[in-house]
Amino acid sequence: MEPYSYQDTLTGISNRRFFVENLDYRRQRCVTYGDNCAILFLNVDNLKAVNATYGRTVGDALLMRVAKILTRHIRETDVAARIGGDEFGLLFEQLNGDEVENKIAFLFGHLNGEQIFHACERIPFGTSIDYCCMGPQDTTDGLMARAEFTTYGSNGRTAWAP
Numbered sequence: 001m002e003p004y005s006y007q008d009t010l011t012g013i014s015n016r017r018f019f020v021e022n023l024d025y026r027r028q029r030c031v032t033y034g035d036n037c038a039i040l041f042l043n044v045d046n047l048k049a050v051n052a053t054y055g056r057t058v059g060d061a062l063l064m065r066v067a068k069i070l071t072r073h074i075r076e077t078d079v080a081a082r083i084g085g086d087e088f089g090l091l092f093e094q095l096n097g098d099e100v101e102n103k104i105a106f107l108f109g110h111l112n113g114e115q116i117f118h119a120c121e122r123i124p125f126g127t128s129i130d131y132c133c134m135g136p137q138d139t140t141d142g143l144m145a146r147a148e149f150t151t152y153g154s155n156g157r158t159a160w161a162p
Helices: 002-006 016-033 047-054 056-072 097-112 140-153
Strands: 037-044 079-084 087-093 115-118 121-124 127-133
Touching (some): 016 079, 016 087, 016 140, 037 097, 047 056, 056 079, 056 087, 056 097, 056 115, 097 127
Antiparallel strands (some): 115 121
């Protein structure tokens, strides 16, 4: 039963509980050893409209597609999690500022050029990505609040753009 408490039942990737616990562990490493960590929050744009137009099954397929893209393009040491609803979180360790920017650009390009198909119709989707870098003064709750605030604050616009 324990593995399921850390796994999102729809997408099969890690869930919010796993993400927050991992974030706390990495924050402690940042304080103790000076490790760096970047936190990305990603929103699937217009998921409510997709659900309203095509149904929840199509919206769920879209979320599963996003999860698949994320897990395909991260390292084994990184974390991809579904935080809830249309939100995903990513944790990247040991990347310098340029590497973080490159990773975001790469993911942004893959996620915003994607589409799913339903009844012979192409349904394009996009994402908003917000991020912050962890510092030794940060708290887990503070990081979650800061990342969630900027994600919610993006209101469907792209918070990061190449």
